[in-house]
Amino acid sequence: MSDPTPTRRNGLWLWLPLALFFGFFVLVMFGLLRPADRNVASAFVGKPLPAFDLRPAVPERPGLRAADMATGQPRLLNVFASWCIPCAAEAPQLAALAQQGVAIDGVAIRDRQEDVQRFLAQYGNPFARIGADDVSAVQLAIGSSGVPETFVIDGKGVIRHQHIGDIRAEDVPMLLEKLREAGR
Amino acid sequence: MITPLTFPVAPAQAGAYPTVAPVRPRCIDKESLSRPLPAQGRRTLVWLMVAMMGLFAATPATAQDLLPPAPYAYKQLDDPAQEAKALALMETLRCLKCQSQSIADSDAPMAGDMRHQVRERIAAGEQPEAIRQWLVERYGDYVTYTPQVRALTAPLFAAPLVFLLVAALLLRRRFRKTRGGKP
Numbered sequence: 034m035s036d037p038t039p040t041r042r043n044g045l046w047l048w049l050p051l052a053l054f055f056g057f058f059v060l061v062m063f064g065l066l067r068p069a070d071r072n073v074a075s076a077f078v079g080k081p082l083p084a085f086d087l088r089p090a091v092p093e094r095p096g097l098r099a100a101d102m103a104t105g106q107p108r109l110l111n112v113f114a115s116w117c118i119p120c121a122a123e124a125p126q127l128a129a130l131a132q133q134g135v136a137i138d139g140v141a142i143r144d145r146q147e148d149v150q151r152f153l154a155q156y157g158n159p160f161a162r163i164g165a166d167d168v169s170a171v172q173l174a175i176g177s178s179g180v181p182e183t184f185v186i187d188g189k190g191v192i193r194h195q196h197i198g199d200i201r202a203e204d205v206p207m208l209l210e211k212l213r214e215a216g217r
Numbered sequence: 218m219i220t221p222l223t224f225p226v227a228p229a230q231a232g233a234y235p236t237v238a239p240v241r242p243r244c245i246d247k248e249s250l251s252r253p254l255p256a257q258g259r260r261t262l263v264w265l266m267v268a269m270m271g272l273f274a275a276t277p278a279t280a281q282d283l284l285p286p287a288p289y290a291y292k293q294l295d296d297p298a299q300e301a302k303a304l305a306l307m308e309t310l311r312c313l314k315c316q317s318q319s320i321a322d323s324d325a326p327m328a329g330d331m332r333h334q335v336r337e338r339i340a341a342g343e344q345p346e347a348i349r350q351w352l353v354e355r356y357g358d359y360v361t362y363t364p365q366v367r368a369l370t371a372p373l374f375a376a377p378l379v380f381l382l383v384a385a386l387l388l389r390r391r392f393r394k395t396r397g398g399k400p
Contacts, residue, residue, distance in 0.1 A: 073313050076357045116282045143282040143326055168287040169330035176355030178313035178327070 072197045075176030075184075081191045082110075083174045087164025090141040090149045097138055097164030103190030107215035108136040109208070110184040111160070112172055114144050115152035117180040123199035124156035130205060131159035135212060139163040140171055142180050183208070187215035282326055289336035290329030296340075303336045306345040309362045310335070310352065319362065 082099045089096040102108055111127060113120040131137055139160040141149050149163070166172055175184065175192065185194035185208065193215040196208065294300040307321040314325035320332055331352075338348050349361055358365045366374055 071316065073316075073356055073359055075355060076353075077355050114282060143284040143330075145283060148283065167284060168333050169327055170334065172327075173331065173334055173352075173355065178356065 073178040074197070075178075075192070075195045077176040078192050078195050081189070082186060085164075085171045085174060087140065087166055087171060090139070090144060090163040090165035091146055091153065093150075093153075093158075094160060094163045097140060097162045099190060101162060102138060102186045103188065104136070105188040106136060107188060107193070107212045108138060108186050109212070110175075110186050111137055111139045112142060112177050112180055112182045112184070113139055114142045114180045115148040116144070117142075119199035120181045121152070121156050123181055123201075124159075126200040126202060126205055127159040128157045130200075130208065133209065135209070136161055140166050142166050142169055142172055185211045185215050284326075286326070286329045287333035289333040291332075292336075294336050294340055299339050300336075302345055303332075303339040306339070306348060307332055307335055310349070311360050311362060313356065313360065 082102055084099045086098045087096050095101075102110065109130065127137060137159050139162070141163055144165065144167075146165075149165075153160075164171070172178075177184075177195070179197070181199055183196040183200060184192050185196075187193050194208075194211040196204065200208065294303060304321060308319050310320045310331065312318045312320045312323035312325055312328040312331070314327045315323045318328070320328040320335070322328075335348055338351075339345065349363070352360045353365070358367065364370060364373075
């Protein structure tokens with residue numbers, strides 16, 4: 034308005050909205066094309082297990098209390114269910130971990146005794162203890178949002194690592210490393 | 218990264234999947250086609266239907282538990298005031314299974330268990346905000362739909378104040394100019 038003749042400075046300012054638009058466009062495309070992470074990580078990693086006391090899910094194994102997990106040695110806490118298909122898929126990996134001397138405790142989510150028994154008979158039983166969590170109370174208390182999930186618990190009963198989803202063969206060395214770290 | 222999943226399915230389990238009656242092309246042919254079609258078209262249609270029935274037969278059992286819902290998943294609290302408090306809270310908590318729904322909306326078993334947890338705690342006299350914080354401690358801010366003031370979100374809350382301040386300064390300069398300079 035004050036200066037009717039376009040200067041070099043004004044010319045640059047003219048391009049600014051377009052540049053902003055392209056910047057915004059790139060940002061939106063980046064957000065659209067990047068696969069979103071739908072996993073909700075537990076914010077409870079690094080904190081001690083909350084107190085709980087679960088009845089045995091099957092007569093063959095004792096139930097599970099938070100105090101059972103603080104044994105001085107790191108352990109795995111596997112959140113599973115007989116109705117969960119990836120839980121069956123991770124069974125060989127849990128068996129391999131158990132074979133290497135890893136202590137594994139289980140929490141069966143919303144499960145019936147006969148179903149857990151059938152599941153263990155079919156896919157093996159790597160668990161030292163199995164607690165039955167009928168209303169997902171322990172699952173909510175440790176910030177787990179699905180099955181299967183596996184938590185590394187150190188000797189003092191502190192959650193050190195959370196693995197979301199089934200344990201694949203390539204995850205086994207990582208979990209062993211996390212267990213070693215928790216044991217230090 | 219998405220990698221294809223393979224699951225071992227034992228023969229014993231395969232029998233447990235719901236299956237429709239044995240598929241016989243002849244009976245479909247006779248019973249479901251009222252108007253005769255040209256031989257070629259009829260054969261195609263029959264095979265299409267067989268393929269569709271095959272799809273139904275192959276539907277795997279859904280990953281859902283057989284346990285009844287938690288006591289307070291679908292049952293209101295007896296005290297209407299407490300129930301209103303619980304409902305107001307449940308409508309602002311995210312279902313972790315169906316992540317765009319609130320736990321009040323979702324039929325996922327886990328949402329039912331979360332409603333049970335909320336109603337039990339409200340009945341025990343806990344404050345809704347304390348229950349929200351209990352969940353945020355475990356799942357992060359993602360679990361609540363109500364905006365939380367954090368270091369990351371603080372600029373959003375500060376922005377309106379900053380804009381007001383800038384507007385006030387600009388207006389002040391403009392008013393001063395009209396009063397002092399021009400007539």
